Structure formats: structure tokens, C-alpha cells
Amino acid sequence: MPDPMPSDLMPPSFDRAAAEAAVRALLRSFGQDADAPELKDTPARVAEFWTERLAGYGIDLATELKPLPGDLSPVPVILERIPFVSTCEHHLAPFEGHATIGYLPGAGGTVGLSKLVRVVQAYAWRLQVQERMAQQIADALRTHLRPAAWGVQLVAVHTCMGHRGVKTPGVPVRTTLMGGAWEQQPPVPFRL
The missing domain is CATH 1.10.286.10 (GTP cyclohydrolase I, N-terminal domain)
Structure with missing residues (x-):
């Protein structure tokens, strides 16, 4: 467990x-x-x-990320471009973009595809910063799935940067974390 x-x-x-x-x-x-x-x-x-x-604080990922029954082939599972909207904890301004997350099943088994979307939502629906959100998603995958490999990539546009301060709208910010067997050889969806 x-x-x-x-x-x-x-x-x-x-x-x-x-x-x-x-x-x-x-x-x-x-x-x-x-x-x-x-x-x-x-x-x-x-x-x-x-x-x-702020509903993400109430999502219990231990419940969401229970493995599916049966013996499933350990093939890579990657969901691309999961849309999300979050809130910058520094300015209470929205940032939005998409997440690509995936894993190569290991000791923790495989979960339903919608559960990966719930992981993104759980952390997006909080006061947040993008770097921490990427790390939290990665930690959830590692903790609950114990995969042989995992990857998280968030690409978002921050209104706190576009509407105040430098006032430079539309600049995407990319945060990528890889681990396990994918750390040295990430699958195509995670390559820049």
C-alpha cells in the first residue's frame, strides 16, 4: 500500500x-x-x-488512484493536452494551459485514464504555482502507482505576467519533470 x-x-x-x-x-x-x-x-x-x-483540496488521490483489477500489459500510458485552469497564489490571478502526464506501469499497476485527469484537477484547483503543481503531480504518480517511468509537462499562460508587472500576455511557461526509465530517454510527447 x-x-x-x-x-x-x-x-x-x-x-x-x-x-x-x-x-x-x-x-x-x-x-x-x-x-x-x-x-x-x-x-x-x-x-x-x-x-x-479551490475544490482540489478535497480530492483524495489515494482513493482516486486505485489500480484496475486484472493483469494488464505494462505499456506506456500518456494523456496529452489535459486542459486546466489554476490560480496563482501570489496575485490570485488565473493561469491556464494544458498538462501532458504519463507513466510506464510498474509495481503499482494501472489506473483508469480519467484518474490521471483527476490528478491534474486536484492540484490545479488550489492556490498554486506552476512549478509546485508539476512536482505534486509527479509525486502523486510516484507515490500511488510506483511506475517504472513517469513524466509530467505543464504548459501555461499566466495572467499575473500578462496583465500586470511586465504586461507581456500570451507567453507560455513550460515545466517538465521526468523520472525512472524516461529520465534519460523521454517519450516523444515530453520532448521539447
Whole structure:
């Protein structure tokens, strides 16, 4: 049985009333009337948005990444261009892109393809930085699947870079991690 994932998978407490009050205060700090007809429901909508945006903390990967029954051939499993949207923890601004993840089954067996998508979602739906997200996905694959080889590649565009600071929109950032038998010879989908 693989080691359990770190406690960061447990959902944080979410105080909806406090979130709504904070949004009202933010609107007022912008000189806006938070009770105006066009803004009065904004605090509730924003709180609901963040409930969805941070749902990844509640995904238990030990449950998601259970091996399929039966004796399956140990062939490479690679999912390419899994879309994701995450939130930069430094500016609370979105970044979005796609993930390519894969593994060569080993001692941990094989999982359903949708479970690999859930791994990406579990870490994207959190306050995040791209480098950590790539490492967390890789750690989940290694911990739960114990593969002979694994790879993770994230390519994303960060609105915190495009809309503020250097204001350079549309520049993709690529983060690639490889391990096991693929460390020296990555499969084609992971090559630059």
C-alpha cells in the first residue's frame, strides 16, 4: 500500500460568510456601493466561485488512484493536452494551459485514464504555482502507482505576467519533470 499523501489534500475550512463580507469590504475599498443593484449579489457569486476554484483540496488521490483489477500489459500510458485552469497564489490571478502526464506501469499497476485527469484537477484547483503543481503531480504518480517511468509537462499562460508587472500576455511557461526509465530517454510527447 502506498504511503498516504500529505495532509494538504484535506479541504481547508471555508467560511462563506467571511468570504462574502471580505468581498463587500473589497468593493467598498474600490469606492463602490456594495449594496447597489448590480453589485448586491456579487459577494455571494464570488464566494461560490472560490468554493469551486479551490475544490482540489478535497480530492483524495489515494482513493482516486486505485489500480484496475486484472493483469494488464505494462505499456506506456500518456494523456496529452489535459486542459486546466489554476490560480496563482501570489496575485490570485488565473493561469491556464494544458498538462501532458504519463507513466510506464510498474509495481503499482494501472489506473483508469480519467484518474490521471483527476490528478491534474486536484492540484490545479488550489492556490498554486506552476512549478509546485508539476512536482505534486509527479509525486502523486510516484507515490500511488510506483511506475517504472513517469513524466509530467505543464504548459501555461499566466495572467499575473500578462496583465500586470511586465504586461507581456500570451507567453507560455513550460515545466517538465521526468523520472525512472524516461529520465534519460523521454517519450516523444515530453520532448521539447
